[in-house]
Structure formats: structure tokens, C-alpha cells
Amino acid sequence: VDCRDLLLGFASRADAHALAAMARDLIETGLPWTYRADRIARMIGSDESIALVAREGARPVAFAIMSFGDERAHLVLLAVQPSHQRRGVGRRMLDWLQDSASVAGVASWHVELRADNHRAFRLYRTMGFAETFRVPGYYSGRETAVRMVKVLRAPGTAPAIVWQPPAIDAR
Numbered sequence: 001v002d003c004r005d006l007l008l009g010f011a012s013r014a015d016a017h018a019l020a021a022m023a024r025d026l027i028e029t030g031l032p033w034t035y036r037a038d039r040i041a042r043m044i045g046s047d048e049s050i051a052l053v054a055r056e057g058a059r060p061v062a063f064a065i066m067s068f069g070d071e072r073a074h075l076v077l078l079a080v081q082p083s084h085q086r087r088g089v090g091r092r093m094l095d096w097l098q099d100s101a102s103v104a105g106v107a108s109w110h111v112e113l114r115a116d117n118h119r120a121f122r123l124y125r126t127m128g129f130a131e132t133f134r135v136p137g138y139y140s141g142r143e144t145a146v147r148m149v150k151v152l153r154a155p156g157t158a159p160a161i162v163w164q165p166p167a168i169d170a171r
């Protein structure tokens with residue numbers, strides 16, 4: 001399957017169970033399951049987050065959730081089913097979220113990941129994230145988190161894009 005054959009769209013509350021199962025199996029593997037369906041459903045319904053799903057037919061095969069405030073956005077969850085990994089799906093979802101964050105005027109985009117997650121680390125590096133620092137014991141007191149950030153614009157300044165009325169073609 002080409003990643004462009006997958007349909008990318010906003011998640012609905014009906015997706016919450018499927019996404020929570022992906023969080024448990026693909027992201028929180030070996031750790032307590034904290035992103036359960038009710039928590040995911042709240043994020044799907046929130047004005048302060050964007051939840052994306054990539055579907056093959058009706059079946060979710062990947063998802064990403066980003067929360068944002070005025071200056072900062074946070075990539076909360078990202079997962080692609082193993083059958084669909086390494087085909088650009090993760091990257092495509094991140095591109096979408098980055099465009100949304102930029103349009104919203106967000107200054108910086110943050111993510112943290114488990115220190116042994118080399119695939120995700122490489123993906124974020126490819127996307128232009130840089131490592132800031134490590135937090136030992138961040139995950140259930142057991143595992144180190146790596147924090148990464150991508151600067152989208154200088155903080156405190158207005159977004160660079162200024163709307164201009166279309167020029168009237170005088171002839």
C-alpha cells in the first residue's frame with residue numbers, strides 16, 4: 001500500500017478505543033497503560049488539540065495527537081501500525097501537524113520519547129527536531145525520556161506571514 005492511498009483525517013470519538021489500543025501496544029509497551037479510551041476521547045473532543053487518523057478503508061492504521069497553546073505545541077502521541085511503518089505515514093502526519101501549528105502562530109513544538117526509541121528519534125531528527133535534555137525516570141519512575149524541540153518561529157514576535165489585499169491590475 002502506498003502511503004498516499006491512506007485517507008488522512010480528523011479522529012472522531014468513535015475512534016477512541018482503537019487509538020487507545022494502539023497507544024497501549026505501540027507506544028506504552030511494557031509500561032502501565034495511561035492513554036486509555038476516555039483520556040483519548042477527551043483529547044479528540046478538545047479545542048486545544050488536533051487528533052489525526054490515517055485509515056485504510058475504515059480501519060485506523062496510524063494516528064497522531066498534538067496539543068497546543070499560544071506559543072507552544074506538544075506532540076502527545078504518534079503511532080503507525082507495524083504493517084504500515086516505513087512508508088512515510090508518520091512523516092506525512094507530522095507535516096500536517098506542523099502546518100497547523102505554523103498557521104496557528106505557534107513558536108515551538110515539543111515532544112518527548114523513550115530513550116531507547118531510536119526509530120522515533122531518527123524520525124524527529126529528520127523533521128528538524130533537536131534534543132534538549134534527558135529526564136531520568138520520567139516514564140513510571142523507570143525509563144529515561146528524551147526531550148526534543150523544533151523552533152517554528154522566534155518566540156514573542158508576530159507570525160511572519162502578513163495578509164495583503166490583492167493588487168489591482170491597473171492598465
Ligand SMILES: CC(C)(COP(=O)(O)OP(=O)(O)OC[C@H]1O[C@@H](n2cnc3c(N)ncnc32)[C@H](O)[C@@H]1OP(=O)(O)O)[C@@H](O)C(=O)NCCC(=O)NCCS
Pocket residue numbers: 026027077078079080081084085086087088089090091092112113114117119120122123124126
Ligand atoms: C516512529 C514511527 C511513528 C515512525 O513512523 P513511520 O511511518 O514508520 O515513519 P516514516 O516512514 O514516516 O519514516 C520517516 C523517517 O523516520 C526514520 N525512520 C522511521 N522508521 C525507521 C526505522 N525503522 N529505522 C530507521 N529510521 C527510521 C527515517 O529517517 C525515515 O525516513 P526514510 O524512510 O526516508 O529513511 C513508527 O515507527 C511507530 O509507530 N513506532 C512505534 C510507536 C512510537 O514509537 N511512537 C513514537 C512515540 S514518541
